[in-house]
Amino acid sequence: AEGGFDSLANVQKLFTSPWTALAGWIHYLAFDLAIGAWLSRRIMNGGLSRFYLVPVLPLAFLFGPIGYLLANLILLARKGDAA
Secondary structure, eight states, rough: OOOOOOSSSHHHHTTHHHHHHHHHHHHHHHHHHHHHEEEEEEEHHOOOOOOGGHHHHHHHHHHHHHHHHHHHHHHHHHHHHHO
């Protein structure tokens, strides 16, 4: 099978046309932006410093669920400290 993830040209080969590759990329970026904004609000509304966003946002952008999990673990640890 043609295509792969080692270059932009190979990623485009995975799609039927360059336009579907563009649509997929825009969807990916919009989803990551929305999740990053949501996680940022949750951390800031939880009374935590922006310092906690330094590891969370890159992990959410690059590895999706890992960033989400880290944000939830931070928030759970914060709740445990408050109790």
